[in-house]
Amino acid sequence: MKKVINEHKFPLLFLLITFGTYFILLFSRIITENKTGFYLGHEHVWSDWPLHIAITSTFAFKPMNTWFAYHPMYAGGKSTYPFLTDFISGMLMRIGFPLPLAIIIPSIIFSLLLIIGMYILLLQLFKSKKIAVISISIFFLSSGPGFINFINAFFAHPTLQMLLYPPVHYTRINQYDWYSGNAIVGFLLPQRAFLLGMTIGIWVMAGLAWILQKSQHIKRTKIILAALGLMAGLLSIVHIHSFIVIVIVTGFMCFISLRRWKLLLFYILPAAILSLIFYLIFIAGGIQIDNFVKWLPGWTANNSIVGWAAMWISLWGLTLPVSVVGLFFVRQEKILSKSWIAGFITVFIVGNLILFQPILWDNAKFFMWSYFAFSTLCAIVLSWLSRKAFAGTFIAVVIFLGLTLTGVLELTRLQAINRNQLQLSPADDINLGIQVRNATNPLSVFLTDTSTNHFVMVWGGRSIVMGFKPWVVNFGFSDTKRSRDMGTMFSGGNLSLPLLKQYKISYVVIGPGEKYGFKANELFYEKNFPVAFANQSYRIYDVRSATRGL
Numbered sequence: 001m002k003k004v005i006n007e008h009k010f011p012l013l014f015l016l017i018t019f020g021t022y023f024i025l026l027f028s029r030i031i032t033e034n035k036t037g038f039y040l041g042h043e044h045v046w047s048d049w050p051l052h053i054a055i056t057s058t059f060a061f062k063p064m065n066t067w068f069a070y071h072p073m074y075a076g077g078k079s080t081y082p083f084l085t086d087f088i089s090g091m092l093m094r095i096g097f098p099l100p101l102a103i104i105i106p107s108i109i110f111s112l113l114l115i116i117g118m119y120i121l122l123l124q125l126f127k128s129k130k131i132a133v134i135s136i137s138i139f140f141l142s143s144g145p146g147f148i149n150f151i152n153a154f155f156a157h158p159t160l161q162m163l164l165y166p167p168v169h170y171t172r173i174n175q176y177d178w179y180s181g182n183a184i185v186g187f188l189l190p191q192r193a194f195l196l197g198m199t200i201g202i203w204v205m206a207g208l209a210w211i212l213q214k215s216q217h218i219k220r221t222k223i224i225l226a227a228l229g230l231m232a233g234l235l236s237i238v239h240i241h242s243f244i245v246i247v248i249v250t251g252f253m254c255f256i257s258l259r260r261w262k263l264l265l266f267y268i269l270p271a272a273i274l275s276l277i278f279y280l281i282f283i284a285g286g287i288q289i290d291n292f293v294k295w296l297p298g299w300t301a302n303n304s305i306v307g308w309a310a311m312w313i314s315l316w317g318l319t320l321p322v323s324v325v326g327l328f329f330v331r332q333e334k335i336l337s338k339s340w341i342a343g344f345i346t347v348f349i350v351g352n353l354i355l356f357q358p359i360l361w362d363n364a365k366f367f368m369w370s371y372f373a374f375s376t377l378c379a380i381v382l383s384w385l386s387r388k389a390f391a392g393t394f395i396a397v398v399i400f401l402g403l404t405l406t407g408v409l410e411l412t413r414l415q416a417i418n419r420n421q422l423q424l425s426p427a428d429d430i431n432l433g434i435q436v437r438n439a440t441n442p443l444s445v446f447l448t449d450t451s452t453n454h455f456v457m458v459w460g461g462r463s464i465v466m467g468f469k470p471w472v473v474n475f476g477f478s479d480t481k482r483s484r485d486m487g488t489m490f491s492g493g494n495l496s497l498p499l500l501k502q503y504k505i506s507y508v509v510i511g512p513g514e515k516y517g518f519k520a521n522e523l524f525y526e527k528n529f530p531v532a533f534a535n536q537s538y539r540i541y542d543v544r545s546a547t548r549g550l
Helices: 002-029 043-061 084-094 099-126 129-140 147-156 160-164 183-188 192-212 221-237 240-255 258-283 305-316 319-330 335-351 360-385 389-414 427-439 469-474 480-491 496-502 512-518 522-528
Strands: 031-034 037-040 422-426 445-447 507-510 531-534 539-542
Touching: 002 099, 002 129, 002 183, 031 099, 037 043, 037 427, 043 084, 043 099, 043 192, 043 422, 084 099, 084 192, 099 129, 099 192, 099 335, 099 360, 129 183, 129 360, 129 389, 147 160, 147 389, 183 192, 183 360, 183 389, 192 221, 192 240, 192 335, 192 360, 221 240, 221 258, 240 258, 240 335, 240 360, 305 319, 319 335, 319 360, 319 389, 335 360, 360 389, 422 427, 427 531, 445 480, 480 496, 480 507, 480 512, 507 512, 507 522, 522 539
Parallel strands: 445 507
Antiparallel strands: 031 037, 037 422, 507 539, 531 539
């Protein structure tokens, strides 16, 4: 063991000192709480984390028998959202950790484990420290040719400020519903489930690769395979996209070892059984809309192969062309390594043919997983070039810069937390939410506006009739009728009362969002129902006398 550690300590130290330190500095500053409110350090975090905080608070403060009673954003809907990362944070809060630390500490641990797992996996598959380090670097410094736009803008108006804080996100291309091409900016930081999902998935593949390369049975092989299978099955409540990826990729890895099928059953059966159990408990029956998954060849490109190719050049720049060259070199690798690459090519193809959720951007999770394998193909090419005297080394450096400069700009911008910070909730609304949490039934239903960060859901931990509509649809719920009914309920009058009863509303919230988005008739509620809670911006009316709500 000491020999192995000594052999790999320098590449691992390099990765941990660079990217590991970056993650630590990033996560430790991404959440700020002060007397004015609660702040998050990036727009993607601001949009994604309110739901995660709501689910975390559910595990932290509510009775166990109500944890999965409803979806936080859709009263009465099944709680289908993968929850394990928020469960971990919720348990930390139960033993006394404050919310920021309950999120920050697991995130740092997962990111460091991800880096180590990536290195071990690539070392298992390609037996090269150089390829492992270059591949991981390309992945974290993803992606695209956006740096060209930055160079043009910089030389037009050169300032030190532009270097310290690039003015825009250069991997974002709205034309293709591509909100970020950088692994950290768009995925590992804001998407808490993706971070844990990728970490577990990487370690599953690393363990399986290690087992499959052993010509003879090692001690406890079956136990290790069963543990890997349970980890793979666990992904169904961690991150569904990562679960699908691991099913496909490890399926390829197992297929080339079919002669050992009896042994591989110790991996396959636990994974299949556990994921089926979780599916039946947490997912089955939760999708209400038709065409939740649909055929969409080309993803967001126009209907031509030229348009599709142009899209991926715009999004990833040199990555796919260099990866194609890398396939030539992979022919010389072991069949296990080739099967791993083939699995990820399949993931990429599937993501370009099938839309797995209504929001187009969500397929980018498959593409980012694929990008990890394509980064490896690029690293293989660069490693080969670097051995070809000065000219080869020079070309390798140019290609590496072409693959990573945009990512450097993205990560430079991301670290400027003070420039990116957005308020999630003001202190007054947080306090009102805590009052709601402490004084109402855990199963009470609130009529609110449809914002992503409503204090009743985030800080009160209570079910709201419907949250942010695009996300509601993306979770598989129908929004059309419910949105119309919410408008009727907010309008007051005789038509509102049957609907309030139908939806089992306990409290009606009226504040700026409800007045602006639904033209809420506060006069009706003021005349007919008592105010249960209030602050300067909101009044919450108790309508249980008319609805028999909880």
